[in-house]
């Protein structure tokens with residue numbers, strides 16, 4: 001197809017969940033509308049689309065997007081159990097920061113459980129839905145962009161010295177986004193603090209091991225059947241049975257260093273004994289889980305502080321580039337999917353043209369800035385609850401030096417339950433109705 005046959009050219013920096021979902025959804029919406037084709041080029045820094053990663057939970061709102069776009073059949077075909085309406089069991093919360101046996105304090109029942117997907121498989125499914133003429137350029141790390149050319153054209157500069165142009169640049173390049181860095185650098189003084197992500201104060205030690213190994217040594221172990229949250233002061237552990245494996249994430253926080261510079265390595269391997277030492281005084285049942293993992297991957301969890309905007313001219317940020325958050329509600333990927341859904345639908349709409357693109361992208365920003373930043377804040381406060389550092393549930397602290405009572409922990413459990421309520425509320429179609437009304441205003445003002 002020649003360039004003239006496309007209504008515009010979209011460059012997507014980053015081939016993760018957000019970038020791939022956007023390209024796949026644009027394909028679905030343009031086909032559905034028999035609309036004008038959109039040229040899509042995805043530029044990925046790594047030599048290949050990521051094949052690493054563990055599970056990712058997708059909640060009702062975001063799952064609905066995938067369902068509406070016809071992903072269910074493929075997801076079922078790949079062996080994943082899709083969530084059904086009706087109450088389902090979430091993780092069981094347990095007090096564990098004691099050398100004697102801990103106790104369960106919250107059995108998290110949810111109106112609608114999440115879909116647990118294997119991340120590389122999900123990326124593969126998204127990839128299978130790309131339009132045939134979508135180009136994925138690997139080993140292309142965006143260094144910066146400029147807009148000094150003719151019209152609204154965006155000039156992309158890559159670290160290998162090569163360049164490309166597009167009508168729209170979507171920064172889906174994750175937490176350390178070069179698109180975000182360029183966007184706020186170009187906005188000048190007063191915006192520099194939005195360029196770099198900041199340290200959350202938490203290190204996440206991630207790993208997994210075969211379920212059979214645990215079942216053999218401890219046939220009735222409480223982690224075999226259900227996801228568990230093992231809670232305690234400044235630390236918590238998530239154990240999650242996923243297929244034949246038990247996934248483990250051990251979080252260790254220093255609330256005082258939240259927002260301070262982090263000088264270590266962002267992601268590094270850590271010996272199991274180092275993680276075992278950190279949880280040495282925790283309850284005995286946790287020990288075989290922590291010891292079960294052969295090598296941990298330590299992630300210094302960073303976040304993107306609330307940005308004042310996601311759009312400048314014909315450049316837009318989505319996913320972690322716009323709102324990387326702590327993982328304590330497991331919604332960062334889902335938010336990237338919802339961003340991609342609204343943006344794809346806006347771009348594919350017949351009203352949207354090169355000439356009105358900034359106004360259309362502003363509709364995306366109007367709709368997505370507050371909800372995504374709200375999700376990030378809820379995720380942060382959930383982490384504080386799991387680690388007894390939330391102002392309403394501050395235990396083992398100078399102002400509450402004693403161990404929390406069972407009643408206090410049950411109240412904390414209720415608060416955690418409420419904090420997940422929004423994930424079953426609302427509907428992406430309502431968001432779209434609002435977006436479409438705003439598009440209509442643009443069309444009317446142009447008429």
Ligand SMILES: Cc1cc2nc3c(=O)[nH]c(=O)nc-3n(C[C@H](O)[C@H](O)[C@H](O)COP(=O)(O)OP(=O)(O)OC[C@H]3O[C@@H](n4cnc5c(N)ncnc54)[C@H](O)[C@@H]3O)c2cc1C
Nearest residue numbers: 014016017018045057142173174319320330331332333334
């Ligand atoms: C421990 C942990 C557990 C989590 N669990 C969940 C969960 O259960 N559910 C959930 O919804 N979310 C979860 N998340 C969050 C989720 O992983 C992210 O929010 C999601 O991956 C964001 O997708 P993205 O496409 O925006 O960014 P990414 O997945 O980070 O993708 C960005 C892509 O851009 C590429 N890139 C980077 N820089 C450049 C550049 N300069 N040029 C070109 N390409 C570039 C990268 O290589 C990468 O492929 C979790 C996160 C963590 C850390």
